[in-house]
Amino acid sequence: MNIRHFTFRLLQVYVAVVASGTVSEAARRLHLTQPTVSMQLKRLVEAVGEPLLESRQGRLFPTEAGSELYRASREVLGRFDDFDDYLSALRGGERGRFSIALVNTAQYVLPRLLGPHSQAFPEVEVTVHIGNRRQMLTRFERQEDDLYVFSHPPSLAHAKAGRFLRNPLVAVAPRGHPLAARERIDMSELLGERMLLREPGSATRMLFESWLQEQGLTLGRTLQMASNEAIRVGVASGLGLAVLSEHVLPPEHPDILILPVAGLPIESHWQFIVRSDRRLSHAALGFLRFAAGHLDACVEPRFLSNELEALLAGLERDESLH
Amino acid sequence: MNIRHFTFRLLQVYVAVVASGTVSEAARRLHLTQPTVSMQLKRLVEAVGEPLLESRQGRLFPTEAGSELYRASREVLGRFDDFDDYLSALRGGERGRFSIALVNTAQYVLPRLLGPHSQAFPEVEVTVHIGNRRQMLTRFERQEDDLYVFSHPPSLAHAKAGRFLRNPLVAVAPRGHPLAARERIDMSELLGERMLLREPGSATRMLFESWLQEQGLTLGRTLQMASNEAIRVGVASGLGLAVLSEHVLPPEHPDILILPVAGLPIESHWQFIVRSDRRLSHAALGFLRFAAGHLDACVEPRFLSNELEALLAGLERDESLH
DNA sequence: ATTTTATATAGATAACAATCTATGTAGGGT
DNA sequence: ACCCTACATAGATTGTTATCTATATAAAAT
Numbered sequence: 001m002n003i004r005h006f007t008f009r010l011l012q013v014y015v016a017v018v019a020s021g022t023v024s025e026a027a028r029r030l031h032l033t034q035p036t037v038s039m040q041l042k043r044l045v046e047a048v049g050e051p052l053l054e055s056r057q058g059r060l061f062p063t064e065a066g067s068e069l070y071r072a073s074r075e076v077l078g079r080f081d082d083f084d085d086y087l088s089a090l091r092g093g094e095r096g097r098f099s100i101a102l103v104n105t106a107q108y109v110l111p112r113l114l115g116p117h118s119q120a121f122p123e124v125e126v127t128v129h130i131g132n133r134r135q136m137l138t139r140f141e142r143q144e145d146d147l148y149v150f151s152h153p154p155s156l157a158h159a160k161a162g163r164f165l166r167n168p169l170v171a172v173a174p175r176g177h178p179l180a181a182r183e184r185i186d187m188s189e190l191l192g193e194r195m196l197l198r199e200p201g202s203a204t205r206m207l208f209e210s211w212l213q214e215q216g217l218t219l220g221r222t223l224q225m226a227s228n229e230a231i232r233v234g235v236a237s238g239l240g241l242a243v244l245s246e247h248v249l250p251p252e253h254p255d256i257l258i259l260p261v262a263g264l265p266i267e268s269h270w271q272f273i274v275r276s277d278r279r280l281s282h283a284a285l286g287f288l289r290f291a292a293g294h295l296d297a298c299v300e301p302r303f304l305s306n307e308l309e310a311l312l313a314g315l316e317r318d319e320s321l322h
Numbered sequence: 323m324n325i326r327h328f329t330f331r332l333l334q335v336y337v338a339v340v341a342s343g344t345v346s347e348a349a350r351r352l353h354l355t356q357p358t359v360s361m362q363l364k365r366l367v368e369a370v371g372e373p374l375l376e377s378r379q380g381r382l383f384p385t386e387a388g389s390e391l392y393r394a395s396r397e398v399l400g401r402f403d404d405f406d407d408y409l410s411a412l413r414g415g416e417r418g419r420f421s422i423a424l425v426n427t428a429q430y431v432l433p434r435l436l437g438p439h440s441q442a443f444p445e446v447e448v449t450v451h452i453g454n455r456r457q458m459l460t461r462f463e464r465q466e467d468d469l470y471v472f473s474h475p476p477s478l479a480h481a482k483a484g485r486f487l488r489n490p491l492v493a494v495a496p497r498g499h500p501l502a503a504r505e506r507i508d509m510s511e512l513l514g515e516r517m518l519l520r521e522p523g524s525a526t527r528m529l530f531e532s533w534l535q536e537q538g539l540t541l542g543r544t545l546q547m548a549s550n551e552a553i554r555v556g557v558a559s560g561l562g563l564a565v566l567s568e569h570v571l572p573p574e575h576p577d578i579l580i581l582p583v584a585g586l587p588i589e590s591h592w593q594f595i596v597r598s599d600r601r602l603s604h605a606a607l608g609f610l611r612f613a614a615g616h617l618d619a620c621v622e623p624r625f626l627s628n629e630l631e632a633l634l635a636g637l638e639r640d641e642s643l644h
Numbered sequence: 645a646t647t648t649t650a651t652a653t654a655g656a657t658a659a660c661a662a663t664c665t666a667t668g669t670a671g672g673g674t
Numbered sequence: 675a676c677c678c679t680a681c682a683t684a685g686a687t688t689g690t691t692a693t694c695t696a697t698a699t700a701a702a703a704t
Contacts, residue, residue, distance in 0.1 A: 001406050003330045003399075004662090007691075012325070024650055036693055038652055043691085050409060051601065058650080058702070064418045064603070065409060072405040076398045077325075083394040084323050087372065087387060096386045279373060281386070326692090329661075346680055358663055360682055365661085380672075380680080 005047035008080065011073040013040045014052070018070045021059040044069075093286015095123035098146040100284070101139045102130050103203050105228060106149045106270055108247040109165060112298045117290045124283045132226075134201030140273070146284035148273040151203050161271040162288075162311025164295060166303045168246045168265030169207060170258045174238050177257070185261045187217060194221040194240035196231045204228070208243045211266050232256065247303075269305055280315060288312055327369035330402065333395040335362045336374070340392045343381040366391075415608015417445035420468040422606075423461045424452050425525050427550060428471045428592055430569040431487060434620045439612045446605045454548075456523030462595070468606035470595040473525050483593040484610075484633025486617060488625045490568045490587030491529060492580045496560050499579070507583045509539060516543040516562035518553045526550070530565045533588045554578065569625075591627055602637060610634055 016026040017037060027037040045052050052066035062070055089095040102110055107130050114126060129136075129145060140148050140159075153161045171190060179185050197219075198205040212219065223240055225231050228248045235242050236255040246265065249256065272288060274280055292308035338348040339359060349359040367374050374388035384392055411417040424432055429452050436448060451458075451467060462470050462481075475483045493512060501507050519541075520527040534541065545562055547553050550570045557564050558577040568587065571578060594610060596602055614630035 001409060003334070003402060005690090006330050006402070008325045008328050008330075009692075022650070023652095032692090033694065034651070035653080035695085040692080042652085048409070050412070055651090055701095064605075065412055068405060068408050068412075072401050075401055079394050079397055079401075080325060080328070083390060086390050087323060087370070090372070090387055090390075283386075327660095331662075344680070345682095354662090355664065356681070357665085357683080362662080364682085377671095377681085 001047065001049060005043070008077065010040055010044050010047075011077060013037055014044055015070065015073050015077065017041060017053070017060065018062055018066070021061075023060070089123070091282050093124070093282050093284075093289065094121055096281060096283035096286075097125040097127070098281045098284035098287060099127035099129065099144070100147040100149065100287075101136050101145040102128060102149045103133050103136050103151065104130060105151075105167065105204055105245045105247060108228075108245075109270075109299060109303075110149065113287075113291050113295065116294060116298055117287055120290065121283075121286065124286065126283075126287070132199065132201045133203035133206065140275070143275060143278055146274075146281050147287070149270055150273055151207065151268040151270050153271055153273050158275055158277045159273050160276050160311060160314050161273050163269040163271045163305050163307040164291060165270045165299060166305045167268045167270050169204065169211075169243050169268065170246050170265045171241060171243050171261045172232075172235050172249070172256050173241050173259050174236055175255050175257055177241075177259075179259060180257055183260060185259055187212075187215060187261050187263065190241055190259070190261065191217060191220045194223055195219055196234050196240045196242040197222050197224050198228070198231065199224055199226040202226075204243070204245060207266055207268055211263075215263065272308065272311065274311070274315065285312075285315065288315070323369065323371060327365070330399065332362055332366050332369075333399060335359055336366055337392065337395050337399065339363060339375070339382065340384055340388070343383075345382070411445070412604050415446070415604045415606075415611065416443055418603060418605035418608075419447040419449070420603045420606035420609060421449035421451065421466070422469040422471065422609075423458050423467040424450060424471045425455050425458050425473065426452060427473075427489070427526055427567045427569060430550075430567075431592075431621060431625075432471065435609075435613050435617065438616060438620055439609055442612065443605075443608065446608065448605075448609070454521065454523045455525035455528065462597070465597060465600055468596075468603050469609070471592055472595055473529065473590040473592050475593055475595050480597055480599045481595050482598050482633060482636050483595045485591040485593045485627050485629040486613060487592045487621060488627045489590045489592050491526065491533075491565050491590065492568050492587045493563060493565050493583045494554075494557050494571070494578050495563050495581050496558055497577050497579055499563075499581075501581060502579055505582060507581055509534075509537060509583050509585065512563055512581070512583065513539060513542045516545055517541055518556050518562045518564040519544050519546050520550070520553065521546055521548040524548075526565070526567060529588055529590055533585075537585065594630065594633065596633070596637065607634075607637065610637070 013026065013030060013032075016030050017023060020026045020029060023037050023041065024034045027034045030037065041053070048065060048069060050065040051063050052069060053060040054063055086095070100110075110128070114128070118124065118126060129139060131139075133150065136148055136150060137154055139145055140154055151167050153159060171187070173180060179189065197208075223234070225234060228244060231242050231244060232248055234240065241259075243264075243266070246258075272291070288308060289312060292306065292312055295306050295308070296304060335348065335352060335354075338352050339345060342348045342351060345359050345363065346356045349356045352359065363375070370387060370391060372387040373385050374391060375382040376385055408417070422432075432450070436450070440446065440448060451461060453461075455472065458470055458472060459476055461467055462476055473489050475481060493509070495502060501511065519530075545556070547556060550566060553564050553566060554570055556562065563581075565586075565588070568580075594613070596606075610630060611634060614628065614634055617628045617630070618626060
């Protein structure tokens with residue numbers, strides 16, 4: 001019984017014959033001619049080496065071996081239908097897995113998207129990596145993830161990007177700070193105080209420093225802390241002032257206030273970045289689709305800046321060129 | 323995903339690649355060249371429409387879709403291996419089903435073979451039909467069974483036969499019968515008494531009557547009973563005398579004795595009959611093989627007459643001409 | 645006995661599977 | 675920079691599958 005003489009097609013035909021009980025009827029159902037089905041059957045019998053059907057009362061009934069082959073064929077064909085379903089689910093982004101890498105600051109917002117997405121697609125497994133900008137760039141170079149979230153994309157030579165959220169940087173001070181009462185403050189006035197800064201390699205710090213440079217300002221005393229949370233708590237405790245993403249502040253923040261510094265907030269946007277030299281997993285694509293459609297329901301309207309449709313259009317265009 | 327582009331061979335190759343983790347190694351294992359395997363893989367990827375493998379650290383790992391295909395392939399190939407095992411069992415006569423039709427008298431002996439056979443081959447289902455010779459002939463004409471047991475075969479045009487057991491017919495009388503003391507009796511002396519006979523259509527009756535005819539004798543008073551048991555009990559109760567198969571008598575039969583009639587026992591043999599125009603089921607063939615080998619262990623030696631090897635040789639010769 | 649219906653066989657063909665050899669290319673290791 | 679190994683592509687060949695039309699045969703129905 002050489003397995004090479006079996007084809008799925010042959011099994012399909014056989015199943016149709018057993019199910020209908022006649023060769024001609026099976027041929028009709030399969031949109032084949034009767035001799036075609038007869039031949040297939042003959043080949044199958046040869047391949048098995050046993051009679052498979054016997055004719056009684058004008059109908060074909062499977063023999064012992066025939067019944068077992070019928071069972072086997074049904075199972076095998078069924079298994080392939082299942083596989084096909086699995087593929088469809090995979091393609092529809094309903095199942096599968098993807099990984100996403102976030103810059104630290106984005107971790108305050110992304111769960112608002114990831115949570116509902118995983119409710120809607122419970123079969124999709126997501127891995128989230130978090131680190132500062134420099135670490136994310138390394139992951140990006142090494143192609144370790146499906147999606148990346150940056151505020152400023154790396155070279156777009158091998159990547160496509162789509163903005164989805166405003167990320168304003170604001171100056172913050174502890175409640176009761178002397179400058180708090182003022183209506184308008186100049187950044188230069190702040191620089192006399194100690195500034196709490198993120199580590200080098202952080203996107204927030206990079207943005208802040210390049211803004212300062214544009215303004216021709218330089219930092220005075222600083223204190224470096226490698227965490228937005230630590231800085232927020234530090235500011236609240238009077239350790240100094242800071243420039244932070246507004247997303248870092250909790251909805252209610254009675255112990256901290258935002259200073260009305262001229263030129264602030266520093267505007268930036270988070271974007272989803274996709275490597276264009278690497279095929280995007282269906283699950284990741286599914287997440288982007290979900291984000292495009294549900295972003296407005298998941299984040300505060302004032303931060304909205306949804307340019308994901310354009311990204312998706314670009315991706316799907318690529319997809320269609322095989 | 324057109325199922326026609328999948329072949330079992332393709333799946334075999336794919337499984338080998340996933341299992342070994344490299345194309346070249348799989349090629350070696352399959353005794354193929356590396357490009358052949360590469361090509362197969364390419365075709366499979368096309369057929370599925372998704373990438374199946376990705377290379378990491380110099381080894382190939384299945385993607386999401388690839389893993390599922392691997393699972394499906396293993397199951398499918400496994401199912402076919404099972405089917406192959408099933409076929410082997412069927413061919414070896416270890417499983418399957420057959421039916422056998424016995425003339426009444428043989429029912430006293432055949433269980434001695436059928437019992438041990440079904441111990442040895444518990445997966446084989448046997449159906450036993452019992453009736454008188456005429457009924458068996460009808461079943462034979464209609465090709466209703468795989469095996470038949472007759473003492474005299476029907477026309478051997480469409481059948482092969484093999485003797486396996488002596489079936490001597492003896493004259494019996496109740497214990498204490500006047501003729502019992504005699505050393506030698508003539509059948510003519512018995513015919514004065516009432517003879518208990520089986521129904522017309524019975525093999526025992528047919529044999530007895532044709533023997534009588536040869537001897538130029540005719541029956542006197544008779545009484546007809548359609549069962550060997552009834553006749554045996556009838557004789558024991560003094561209802562008359564009878565000529566019966568010796569097999570009908572229980573091992574101990576204190577109330578009945580065998581008369582030393584000249585010319586008796588009437589010798590006949592039971593035979594297994596197989597239609598030669600109908601393919602014999604493996605299970606039935608298995609039973610014949612079993613009978614050929616174990617007959618001596620299953621029946622009393624004095625009845626042995628095993629010519630089954632010749633029958634089997636004839637059958638297997640046919641088998642080999644397809 | 646004749647017609648209808650179901651199945652099998654023959655002969656033909658286009659497409660494809662399965663395989664090879666030869667050659668090109670890319671990723672790791674020294 | 676170079677080499678080895680693994681993988682991919684190209685081109686060719688052989689055999690098989692899948693399918694058809696036309697026709698013969700067997701079985702059932704009238």
